Amino acid sequence: MKHPIGFTAEIPADKREAMPTPVQLCHSTPVKSVVQVHFPRKNRTLGYYNDSFDLHRGDLVYVDGKLAGQRGRVVEVSYHFKIKLSDYRRVVAVADTEVHGTFYLAGSHLVTFARETLPYSKVRSWFKAPEQEETYVTGHDSETLCDLEHLDDLQVSSAIADRGYTYYLEDRVKYICLDGPYGRALVQGSTMYEVEFTCHGREISDLLCDCFCSYTCKHELAAMLQLRNALVFIEKYYADQYNAAHYFAAIEKGAFYTLVVDSRESGSITV
Numbered sequence: 001m002k003h004p005i006g007f008t009a010e011i012p013a014d015k016r017e018a019m020p021t022p023v024q025l026c027h028s029t030p031v032k033s034v035v036q037v038h039f040p041r042k043n044r045t046l047g048y049y050n051d052s053f054d055l056h057r058g059d060l061v062y063v064d065g066k067l068a069g070q071r072g073r074v075v076e077v078s079y080h081f082k083i084k085l086s087d088y089r090r091v092v093a094v095a096d097t098e099v100h101g102t103f104y105l106a107g108s109h110l111v112t113f114a115r116e117t118l119p120y121s122k123v124r125s126w127f128k129a130p131e132q133e134e135t136y137v138t139g140h141d142s143e144t145l146c147d148l149e150h151l152d153d154l155q156v157s158s159a160i161a162d163r164g165y166t167y168y169l170e171d172r173v174k175y176i177c178l179d180g181p182y183g184r185a186l187v188q189g190s191t192m193y194e195v196e197f198t199c200h201g202r203e204i205s206d207l208l209c210d211c212f213c214s215y216t217c218k219h220e221l222a223a224m225l226q227l228r229n230a231l232v233f234i235e236k237y238y239a240d241q242y243n244a245a246h247y248f249a250a251i252e253k254g255a256f257y258t259l260v261v262d263s264r265e266s267g268s269i270t271v
């Protein structure tokens, strides 16, 4: 039995059309404010000056200073203030959590087959601060590493196999997408790690993680287990949609609720 979920936020049509695609960060007219930002992982709420965005309660933001890189949620906005600038750190980025589209239930995750609904660049901003100017170099050998049905071929140590499997069971693969053969995943470890891979049929190659391991890591293994799980659901219930789009993106239900549903005051969900 199929269970589509429609999620629509009540956003004026003119604003929706103005949204660039893909969207990484909000670009609205700035309104100066002092905001209180709660950082759940630190269980702290601190004040920040904002002159770059139009911030509202519930917005997910990144700041500079000691908590740079930590995602915080705006819990209070003040427009009437007089502060000494040197006393305040600033808000440096806002995650764009506006989502429009239909989602399908697939175990621990919600799946969409529309590229514009959960693009990687957008979802990445929900979990990670914007990149500093940094140069990465990668090497690819493009050899088939393993078949999804035989992940034992990855030849990881038993410790990594255990951790990877535990990560998978704990739903730490917060997001995974496959566009044609090219896949990406976000895996929650001590920080959020980015995994990329290529998947032809069931054959996996070019598996890379930004934890900079030179061997197959627990994040990569967890991502492959999640990919296999997602494809089982998709092929069983949603094969037509997937075959038409050659694309899917899946987000873990808890993350979707916390980041997309819980942060907004209006919208609708249809089940």
Ligand SMILES: [Zn+2]
Pocket: 193, 209, 210, 211, 212, 213, 217, 218, 219, 220
């Ligand atoms: Zn890794």
